[in-house]
Amino acid sequence: MKVTVFGTGYVGLVTGACLAEVGHSVMCVDVDESKIENLKNGQIPIYEPGLESIVKSNFSEGRLKFTTNAEEAVAFGTVQFIAVGTPPDEDGSADLRYVLKVAETIGQYLNHEAVVVTKSTVPVGTSDKVRAQLDSVFSTRDVSVPYHVASNPEFLKEGAAVSDFLKPDRIIVGTNSSFVESAMQELYAPFNRNHDRLMFMDVRSAELTKYAANAMLATKISFINEVANIAEYVGADIEQVRQGIGSDPRIGYQFIYPGCGYGGSCFPKDVKALVSTAKRVGYQPELLEAVESVNGRQKERLFDKVNNYFNGDLKGRTFAIWGLAFKPKTDDMREASSRVLMEALWQAGATVKAYDPEAMQETQRIYGSREDLQLMGTKEACLSNADALIICTEWKAFWAPDFEFIKSSLNEPLIVDGRNMYNPFRLEEMGLKYIGIGRSN
Numbered sequence: 546m547k548v549t550v551f552g553t554g555y556v557g558l559v560t561g562a563c564l565a566e567v568g569h570s571v572m573c574v575d576v577d578e579s580k581i582e583n584l585k586n587g588q589i590p591i592y593e594p595g596l597e598s599i600v601k602s603n604f605s606e607g608r609l610k611f612t613t614n615a616e617e618a619v620a621f622g623t624v625q626f627i628a629v630g631t632p633p634d635e636d637g638s639a640d641l642r643y644v645l646k647v648a649e650t651i652g653q654y655l656n657h658e659a660v661v662v663t664k665s666t667v668p669v670g671t672s673d674k675v676r677a678q679l680d681s682v683f684s685t686r687d688v689s690v691p692y693h694v695a696s697n698p699e700f701l702k703e704g705a706a707v708s709d710f711l712k713p714d715r716i717i718v719g720t721n722s723s724f725v726e727s728a729m730q731e732l733y734a735p736f737n738r739n740h741d742r743l744m745f746m747d748v749r750s751a752e753l754t755k756y757a758a759n760a761m762l763a764t765k766i767s768f769i770n771e772v773a774n775i776a777e778y779v780g781a782d783i784e785q786v787r788q789g790i791g792s793d794p795r796i797g798y799q800f801i802y803p804g805c806g807y808g809g810s811c812f813p814k815d816v817k818a819l820v821s822t823a824k825r826v827g828y829q830p831e832l833l834e835a836v837e838s839v840n841g842r843q844k845e846r847l848f849d850k851v852n853n854y855f856n857g858d859l860k861g862r863t864f865a866i867w868g869l870a871f872k873p874k875t876d877d878m879r880e881a882s883s884r885v886l887m888e889a890l891w892q893a894g895a896t897v898k899a900y901d902p903e904a905m906q907e908t909q910r911i912y913g914s915r916e917d918l919q920l921m922g923t924k925e926a927c928l929s930n931a932d933a934l935i936i937c938t939e940w941k942a943f944w945a946p947d948f949e950f951i952k953s954s955l956n957e958p959l960i961v962d963g964r965n966m967y968n969p970f971r972l973e974e975m976g977l978k979y980i981g982i983g984r985s986n
């Protein structure tokens with residue numbers, strides 16, 4: 546099938562590359578000229594395992610094309626995906642300007658029957674707005690083009706985006722049109738061979754499903770973080786509690802890892818957007834508001850722990866930070882907990898020596914050059930002259946470090962572990978002081 550994808554960010558580029566990988570003909574279009582130029586030259590704008598090789602191979606074999614020419618892109622696809630950003634507005638609601646701009650562009654140039662599919666995460670009712678936008682542009686052109694609108698939210702995770710897309714748990718399609726159903730059946734047939742992953746539903750339910758999924762996962766994380774904080778007060782160990790509850794299949798082990806708060810481009814913004822949607826229709830979403838505020842507080846806990854340990858005397862101290870990205874296997878720093886920590890440390894007059902396997906460039910781009918931030922080439926290089934080691938992201942390379950080296954390098958043998966990577970008792974036996982999240986030591 547011929548597919549056009551608007552937006553070459555995490556979702557657009559992965560969607561385009563994976564659809565090309567299974568044999569479809571895909572044209573990706575973006576307004577960012579340098580991004581498109583780089584993609585044509587084989588330079589991938591983001592770090593995502595497995596993405597570079599499928600982009601390069603499908604591009605060189607001609608199944609994946611990149612352009613900034615919207616007219617050419619609209620003329621191309623039978624399916625037109627909208628995969629542009631939906632950042633939070635000032636009041637937390639999703640800003641739909643980029644989505645509606647794409648709908649306007651499609652309206653300007655579409656002359657053949659096509660399915661316009663919203664893949665961006667958008668509030669309930671957005672498909673109606675996309676349809677209204679298309680109709681309004683068609684009326685100015687005085688043409689009648691048969692088109693269909695559908696919702697097909699994306700559930701991939703950063704760091705596992707390609708494998709999530711190629712092996713989806715489910716493919717949600719919101720539509721009331723049989724044309725769309727058969728187009729989507731054809732498009733997703735390669736992902737649907739042994740198990741029927743496609744779930745058709747009405748458009749509004751599909752739009753809400755996306756927010757409900759992210760809000761549920763965010764709720765699990767805030768729940769375990771809340772219990773972790775209680776564990777600290779009552780002398781329990783959250784890691785034992787986590788395993789104790791995770792073994793109940795009704796609860797499960799996934800998404801109950803305590804930590805220094807959830808980040809990324811989606812949970813924070815999507816919980817806020819669902820709160821905003823609920824309030825707009827007159828419903829008070831108490832649970833969702835609590836999920837958000839528990840998370841905000843959790844992101845401050847690493848700083849609070851360090852500050853308490855040093856009795857508020859942080860001025861002039863240096864801290865080693867391992868892990869800057871909002872989660873492992875990505876270079877994405879959006880809403881990363883490390884940012885809240887670093888900014889609080891700087892505010893208190895401390896210096897940060899930091900290392901991340903992939904997010905160093907992105908950190909540099911965000912914060913520029915400043916005296917109180919030293920980006921180091923290795924995790925070991927952060928440790929000398931540092932008053933403590935603080936873990937923000939659980940990269941694999943941090944799981945089994947040389948603890949003796951850490952102890953001998955730090956001014957103070959203290960590890961503040963925002964992801965509960967280490968065994969407190971073992972570290973204490975080795976003479977290291979350990980502070981985790983919800984640990985009883």
Ligand SMILES: NC(=O)C1=CN([C@@H]2O[C@H](COP(=O)(O)OP(=O)(O)OC[C@H]3O[C@@H](n4cnc5c(N)ncnc54)[C@H](O)[C@@H]3O)[C@@H](O)[C@H]2O)C=CC1
Binds near residue numbers: 629630643
């Ligand atoms: N990042 C993720 O892991 C996931 C994101 N989503 C949702 O997917 C949507 C996109 O997210 P990301 O890919 O992270 O965004 P992103 O910010 O990485 O990429 C968006 C891209 O759209 C381009 N763009 C903006 N206006 C355009 C236009 N008029 N025509 C063509 N391109 C245009 C931008 O230049 C940018 O390259 C959001 O709604 C997000 O909530 C859904 C699931 C996972």
Ligand SMILES: O=C(O)[C@H]1O[C@H](OP(=O)(O)OP(=O)(O)OC[C@H]2O[C@@H](n3ccc(=O)[nH]c3=O)[C@H](O)[C@@H]2O)[C@H](O)[C@@H](O)[C@@H]1O
Binds near residue numbers: 699703759803804872
């Ligand atoms: O809509 C989206 O953009 C995506 O949002 C999340 O994916 P993502 O944000 O990429 O990453 P996650 O693995 O969900 O992690 C999000 C945050 O939660 C934190 N987390 C996750 C799991 C856990 O048990 N504890 C925990 O603190 C992570 O450290 C990270 O900061 C969802 O998992 C995807 O299904 C969804 O498509």
